Amino acid sequence: MTSVNGQPRLADRVQGGWLGRIAGNMLGKPVEQGEVWTRDRIDRYLRQAGALPLTDYLPEPVGDSDRLALRPEWRGCVRGRIDGSCRDDDVDYAVLGLHLLETHGFGFTTEQVGDLWLLRLPYLQTFTAERAAYRNLANGLKPPLTATYDNPYQEWIGALIRADIHGWTCPGAPGRAALLARRDAVLSHTGNGVYGAMWAAALISAAFTAPTVREAVEQALAVIPASSRLARIVRRVASLHDARLTWEETLATVSEETAGLGWIHTVPNAAVLTAGLLYGDGDFTRTITLTVRGGLDTDSNGATAGSVAGVFGGASAIPAQWTDPLRDTVRSAVFGFDGVRISELAERTLRLAGAPA
Incomplete structure (x- = not known):
């Protein structure tokens, strides 16, 4: 039994976070190169393969030009070829974050990271x-x-993809999750790069208890400066959604408004992610497929969207086509963790989620 009064148990939600992150990452990995794989090209690829609406992992490419443009790892990430997760930094940092908390506890320092x-x-x-x-x-x-030294990438998406573990281990406590994520993020990021990590951790934390995804987005906004560019773009997407623009219209609008920031910058990716969450409205498949179809850093956005949706609905609500091919197995570059079971990572995370602050 995974629920009480229709609400997923904490264990099911934590498991959903891990499974959602890994599935969303795998979905987006073949087309992770935003200047090549635009929204239009991704949809053209799917249309040629007869895969719209998208309800499963990406299909194999139809033509040679698309095959050559995909990431080299695509053969292990498309439907029918997946046998456990592919190694990726979007998952490595979740594993490393778990190890951090197990080793140093919630009082860890940035130096220990x-x-x-x-x-x-x-x-x-x-x-x-x-x-x-x-x-x-x-x-x-x-x-x-x-x-800050010799680092032109300070506001890029890297710190955001490291934030999940802080949300998973602080269920229903977005402020606390954001503070932990900030302590991690300042090792490598500043400004909107740090805010992105705080926002993502708070968003995942809020997904454990918020009645709607929209409410989780609102709670996450409260942990970052309201005047920051990140907060403004998230509110902008929410306002366009409220105005009943289509998903395509919303992304076209915010794409113009964030032009020039690049496909790995936190701000435009947060716009794609927010749109996927709001238009996905809690449905796991719709959330991760819309997010990946949004382009930019597709595997990172898919991973975070999957984590939020997986926590919100629990593992029991994730359709089997996303989880069965993963074989409960994680490939990881983190020393000592390659081949670890997803279920084991979830169990270890659950123990931390129940630990005192």
Whole structure:
């Protein structure tokens, strides 16, 4: 039995968060390159394969041009070929975050986050702001200088993708989740990069108890500065949704308003993610497929959308086509965790979620 009075139990929600993150990541991974895989091209790909509306993992490419444009890992991420999860940094950081909390508890320091990176995470499996921070750590710099020295990626999406564990372990406590995520994020990010991590952690935390996804989005907005560019774009998407614009119209509008920031910047990706959540309205499949079809950093956005939707509805509400191919197995670059069971990660996370602050 997974629910009481129709509400998923905490264990089911935590399991849903892990499964949702991994499934959403796998869905978006083949088309993760925003300047190549635009919204129009993703939908054209799906239309040619007869896969619209999208209700499963991406189909195999129909033509050679699309096949060559996909990420090299696509063969392990498309429907019919998946046998356990593919390794990806969007999942590695969730695993590493779990290890952080198990090792140091909720009182961890930013310096301890950096120490675990050096001990457990291969340098070549880091990217953008995380790689800059890793290099700075190896050269002896300390936070917050690790985030600011020779790092042009300070407001990119990397810190946001590290935030899930803080939401999963702080169910219904978005403020606390945001503070933990901030302590992690400042190792490598500043400004909207840090706000993105705080917002995502709070959003996932709120999804445990909020009556609607929209309410979870509103609760998450409360933890970041109202005047920040991130808060403004999230409110903008919500207002367009309230005005009954279509999903396509909303994304076209915010795409114009965030032009020039690049496909890995936190702000435009938060717009795509918010649109997927609001127009998905709690339905797991619709949420992750709309989010990935939105383009930009597709695997990161799909992962976070899947985490929120997975927590909101619980693992029991995730259709089997998303979970069965994962074989309850995680591939990870984090030393000591490759091949770990998803169910084991969820159980370990649940123990932390029930631990005193």
